[in-house]
Amino acid sequence: MNDDEIYRKLRDADPASPGRMACLELEAAEAALAEAIISRPLTAEAPEVTTTPWPSASRRPRRGILGIAGIAIAAVVAAVLLYSGGSDPGARSKAYPAELVRFAESSPLLLLEEPGWRVGYANQESAGEGELEFIRGRKLPPERISEGRDGAIHGLRPPAVRQRRAELNWRGGPLRPWLGDRAASADFRTTAAVLGTTAEVFRYEDGHPGDYEFTALWAEAGRVLEFRAPVPDLAAFDRHLAALHRVGSQRWLEAMPASVIKAASHGRAVAAMLKGIPLPAGFKASEIPDAGLTTDRYQLGAAVAGTVACRWFRQWGEDRDRGDEAGVSEAELALAGAKKWPILREMESEGAYPQVVEELAAAMPSGEFFGRPLLTEVGPALGCAARGIQLHAGPAG
Amino acid sequence: MNRNPPSEEALPREFAEAWFSRLYREHEREILRYALRRSAEPQDAADVVAETFLVAWRRLRDVPDGDGARLWLYATARRVLANQRRGLERRTRLTERLREELRRQVPVQSPNEHRKVLEALAGMKDDDRELLMLVGFEELAPSEAASVLGISAISARTRLHRARRRLRARLAEQGERKQPNETEMWEAR
Secondary structure (H helix, E strand, O other): OOOHHHHHHHHHOOOOOOOHHHHHOOHHHHHHHHHHHOOOOOOOOHHHHHOOHHHHOOOOOOOOOOOOOOOOOOOOOOOOOOOOOOOOOOOOOOOOOHHHHHHHHHOOOOEEOOOEEEEEEEEEEEEEEEEEEEOOOOOOOOOOOEEEEOOOOEOOOOOHHHOOEEEEEEEEEOOHHHHHEEOOOOOOOOEEOOEEEEEEEEEEOOOOOEEEEEEEEEOOEEEEEEEEEOOOOHHHHHHHHHHHHHHHHHHHHHHHHHHHHHHHHHHHHHHHOOOOOOOOOOOOOOOOOOOOOOOOHHHHHHHHHHHHHHHHHHHHHHHHHHHHHHHHHHHHHHHHHHHHOOOHHHHOOOOOOHHHHHHHHHHOOOEEOOOHHHHHHHHHHHHHHHHOOOOOOOOOO | OOOOOOOOOOOHHHHHHHHHHHHHHHHHHHHHHHHHHOOOOOOHHHHHHHHHHHHHHHHHHOOOOOHHHHHHHHHHHHHHHOOOOOOOOOOOOHHHHHHHHHHHHHOOOHHHHHOOOOOOOHOOOOOHHHHHHHHOOOOOOOOHHHHHOOOHHHHHHHHHHHHHHHHHHHHHOOOOOOOOOHHHHOOOO
């Protein structure tokens, strides 16, 4: 069998040969995808988003019944609550720093004000993009969703549990692509009044009486708002929409969950997280970027461990290029112990960031990660540039 | 013509949209086919396409002109796919519709007569397989495949020669062996 015959056999077996592709009708879905991408923010510098196992990317459980993936991706800001003390939260106003108020005001300042409902978490990807989770009752158990070969979804929470949760998303860009996207997965469409305007409401297919998922989209002040909830029927969804109220920033901040770290204790929390981590010479805790509002413990842990790890990788690269074997060994030894860093251990159950640090550290002796120079992978994987640490691949890669 | 903006000033959105639309129109199918050939489930290819073009959208200044764009997209898709396999890539909401269409329309099983070739490929070392696929399926020249893989053209030619030899040997070996289930075959990679 000569070379030409080998390639002919390959072409014949091509799972995506021109002939097979010609049988597919994908144009509408492909166009919708292009529109959806263009509707995303155009950021000139977002390399970390691309290949990054960024902490929040893999942390939140998947949700929804149609293969809805975790949402939060890049930068980090979670809501922060400052207590002014006192046992009665309603007794007097709490004082929030100006940056917290700015954070609140960059959101749509909406709350779901139904009896028993509260904010589960808040997350903001960027100034124009974020999400709020509302829950009723205690925290929902995690889902272990899998998709069978027949397309069936397994491992979902029971309907009664799922219906204790709703989410509100806000994003920049035009409304139209989102409507097209949701319509493609819906078996019923209507409209509903919400906050003085009219929302387009979609019911996702695959539901059945007592167990539906609805989503409502509307445009507001140049952004797209989407409220989504599993509900037993449309009437229940309408009740949710009617309970969405706009509030002031003070009240909005007071509704944020207490699980987030107090902004005022950022320095103390960082110092505690640094315990048990070997630090490069000259490292100062002040090098860990304070995003101003940050964050919950996972996100802050990623900032702490990531900054330290990036510094070690930088030393490793520089010393390697200089031929300083002692410096190289010191960095390799420090990162080889990452699996024992307390904050990474704590984060393990929530996401992949610890695993990524360890995988990258394990690649130090070879200097390569999946066939590519290690340092070119480290930067985006750990978000080093975003933490103010530039890595140079150097002459040896 | 160089379509890249010449300076580091903010990219005008109209410019970005027009350029991205052209990039997408010219290359989306190639990236989709690339992803389909390498995804365990057809619908997973939608995530690779979405993430690859999302990277392109956010890094338009980095996307080379002309034919270089295609190689840049392949290299990006390769890394997206690697992250996906390592469980590091998220699924994006952007792809719900395309995922569904791929799941519904693309057959999972290949015809029997082609499974032998795919099985032989699946059993090869990652580097050899990827090189053969880039040349055999994507129909890249060895130097182009080298660019996608980040290796030298000389190295690519040497490895390609070796990979072809190994594939040929595997196909000869297989002869009358029982055909495995294709899913088992891909999952064993």
